[in-house]
Amino acid sequence: MRTLITSKAARRALRPIVQLIDQRIEREVRRHVEIASKDALQKELRTLRNRQRPLELFFDGTGRGASRLPSASHLNTTISELEQVTGAERQACERTVAQAFRLLIALEALGVGRIAGGTMNIVGKLSAVPLLDAPNDEILEIGTLYGMFGAALIRMSERAGRAPSLTIVDPLAGTQLQPGATMGHDASGTPVDLAAVRTNLSLAGAAGAAARIQPGFSEDPEVRSLVSDRSYGVVIVDGDHSAAGVAADLEWAEQIVAPGGIVVLDDFGHPKWPGIKEAFEKHMITDTRFRFLGQVAHSGYLRAASA
Numbered sequence: 001m002r003t004l005i006t007s008k009a010a011r012r013a014l015r016p017i018v019q020l021i022d023q024r025i026e027r028e029v030r031r032h033v034e035i036a037s038k039d040a041l042q043k044e045l046r047t048l049r050n051r052q053r054p055l056e057l058f059f060d061g062t063g064r065g066a067s068r069l070p071s072a073s074h075l076n077t078t079i080s081e082l083e084q085v086t087g088a089e090r091q092a093c094e095r096t097v098a099q100a101f102r103l104l105i106a107l108e109a110l111g112v113g114r115i116a117g118g119t120m121n122i123v124g125k126l127s128a129v130p131l132l133d134a135p136n137d138e139i140l141e142i143g144t145l146y147g148m149f150g151a152a153l154i155r156m157s158e159r160a161g162r163a164p165s166l167t168i169v170d171p172l173a174g175t176q177l178q179p180g181a182t183m184g185h186d187a188s189g190t191p192v193d194l195a196a197v198r199t200n201l202s203l204a205g206a207a208g209a210a211a212r213i214q215p216g217f218s219e220d221p222e223v224r225s226l227v228s229d230r231s232y233g234v235v236i237v238d239g240d241h242s243a244a245g246v247a248a249d250l251e252w253a254e255q256i257v258a259p260g261g262i263v264v265l266d267d268f269g270h271p272k273w274p275g276i277k278e279a280f281e282k283h284m285i286t287d288t289r290f291r292f293l294g295q296v297a298h299s300g301y302l303r304a305a306s307a
């Protein structure tokens with residue numbers, strides 16, 4: 001029997017059957033390997049996803065409304081816009097944007113409330129102001145919300161070797177006020193008040209603690225006279241976003257911005273706030289000291305004529 005099976009003829013005759021069995025075994029083995037590696041991959045993916053979630057909390061929109069994870073192309077666009085508006089070297093713009101981005105994440109993690117607006121707009125303002133080299137260190141922020149942007153701007157100015165002195169005007173009325181818009185509860189859950197602003201400014205060291213806070217509305221003559229005691233190197237217009245409100249702030253800025261000083265028009269060209277561009281366009285056809293430098297994300301930049 002054994003010689004019969006091992007004979008040449010028998011081996012030849014059995015070859016197709018043996019090959020068929022081999023193929024079936026191979027298919028089964030492959031199927032098991034595939035199932036095992038698919039299971040392993042899925043398990044690994046689940047583990048990675050679980051590990052990633054706490055990391056995402058540093059950057060996602062929970063508790064601040066906007067995500068802080070810009071794409072590479074958004075970052076590059078902001079850097080290019082900064083180059084154009086400030087005239088600074090690309091390398092300097094890249095460095096400033098990276099530092100501003102890290103600062104934004106750190107301050108929102110440590111402070112109370114949040115900084116208002118999209119990531120690229122905030123990073124753009126924090127980068128552009130020091131790069132525009134204002135003629136003096138006096139900064140006026142009209143509309144501060146939680147004071148956290150002011151704190152960040154102090155830090156960015158100090159990084160550029162400046163000694164910033166910040167003045168803030170805001171009603172600090174418990175919630176954000178916007179004529180003609182219902183703002184509802186803030187995404188951060190924090191009340192908009194003096195205590196929150198002070199806490200955030202304290203994160204910016206001595207210059208933050210020394211910041212001058214004037215509660216009230218920027219169009220109020222009493223408020224204006226209290227803070228019009230100096231010429232400002234930088235005025236940030238980010239209070240009342242209506243056309244009438246921005247027009248009033250621009251008209252005030254004409255009087256208090258130092259020669260060569262900078263005006264930042266926040267939310268410029270933002271579809272939600274058409275009044276800002278409307279007021280700007282009307283203002284620019286008056287007898288103005290201001291020249292339009294350009295736009296970075298959703299902020300417009302103006303420079304006052306030198307004396």
Ligand SMILES: C[S@@+](CC[C@H](N)C(=O)[O-])C[C@H]1O[C@@H](n2cnc3c(N)ncnc32)[C@H](O)[C@@H]1O
Binds near residue numbers: 144145171173
């Ligand atoms: C968009 S938030 C400011 C955001 C802040 N600059 C930031 O970057 O996080 C606008 C702030 O301006 C305040 N505001 C509204 N009308 C104002 C006015 N007429 N004068 C000053 N502040 C005003 C609002 O209550 C709110 O706190």
